[in-house]
Each structure stands twice: as structure tokens, then as C-alpha cells.
Amino acid sequence: xxxxxxxxxxxxxxxxxxxxxxxxxxxxxxxxxxxxxxxxxxxxxxxxxxxxxxxxxxxxxxxxxxxxxxxxxxxxxxxxxxxxxxxxxxxxxxxxxxxxxxxxxx
Numbered sequence: 001x002x003x004x005x006x007x008x009x010x011x012x013x014x015x016x017x018x019x020x021x022x023x024x025x026x027x028x029x030x031x032x033x034x035x036x037x038x039x040x041x042x043x044x045x046x047x048x049x050x051x052x053x054x055x056x057x058x059x060x061x062x063x064x065x066x067x068x069x070x071x072x073x074x075x076x077x078x079x080x081x082x083x084x085x086x087x088x089x090x091x092x093x094x095x096x097x098x099x100x101x102x103x104x105x106x
Contacts, residue, residue: 002026002099002103003092003094003101003102003103004022004097004102004103004104005096005099005100005101006020006022006027006029006039006100006101006102007020007029007099007100008098008099008100008102009031009037009095009098009100011100012029012030012031012037013031014031014032014033014058014099015031015032015058016030016031016032016052016056017029017030017031017052017054017056017063018052019042019050019052022102022104023104025041025049026041026043026050026105027039027040027041027042027091027102027104028040028041028042028052029093029100029102030050030056030063030074031100032058032061032074033058035095037090037091037094037095037100038061038074038075038093039090039091039102040063040074040077040089040090041077041088041089041090041106042093042094043088044065044067044070044072044084044088045067045070045073045078045079045084045086045087045088046065046066046067046068046070046083046084046085046086047067047068047083049065049066049067049068050066051063051065051072051088053066054066054104056074057071059095060101061073061074061075062074062079062080064105065084067078068083068084068102069079069081070082070084071084072087072088074090075090076089077089083088088099088101089106091103
């Protein structure tokens with residue numbers, strides 16, 4: 001596995017998510033502030049809707065699907081609120097200088 005630069009920290013303001021494409025895989029990069037970033041599948045496991053269009057709760061470390069309100073834990077990908085029951089994949093993410101790097105298996 002290899003860490004790849006996917007965007008700049010400036011591209012993802014604190015408390016927001018940005019959808020990026022990594023080898024045809026759509027992934028959301030989330031900036032939690034204080035040098036913390038998370039990465040997870042960009043599509044909700046319930047109804048195939050884009051999570052980056054929903055709200056990020058920095059304090060709770062969650063992202064909410066705007067379609068039906070499922071809430072996902074940004075650390076584990078596990079849903080905290082229905083209707084989603086299946087988790088979304090999470091990926092290692094970190095900041096290096098001004099770049100956000102994520103690790104995605106080929």
C-alpha cells in the first residue's frame with residue numbers, strides 16, 4: 001500500500017468534506033481541524049448518495065448523509081444512526097506539509 005497525495009489542506013476547510021477520485025474510487029477527505037483528517041468511501045452504504053454533500057460534525061467526528069440522515073463515524077465508518085446498517089470503508093489519512101495523503105489498496 002502506498003500513501004498518495006490527493007489534495008491540499010487548503011482545499012478542505014475545517015468541518016467539511018471533499019470528494020476525490022483515486023484510481024476510479026470515490027473517496028471523501030474530511031478535515032477535523034488541529035491537523036486531523038479522515039478518509040472514507042464517498043458513497044453512503046444505504047442509498048448510494050454522496051456523503052460529502054452532508055454535514056460534518058467535528059465534535060462528534062461524524063458525517064451525515066443528506067438523503068436519509070444516516071450518520072457515519074469518521075474513525076470507523078460504522079453507522080451511528082439508521083437507516084444505514086452497513087459501514088463504509090475508511091482509509092488511513094494524514095497531513096504532510098500542505099498535502100493530504102491517503103492510503104488505498106490497489
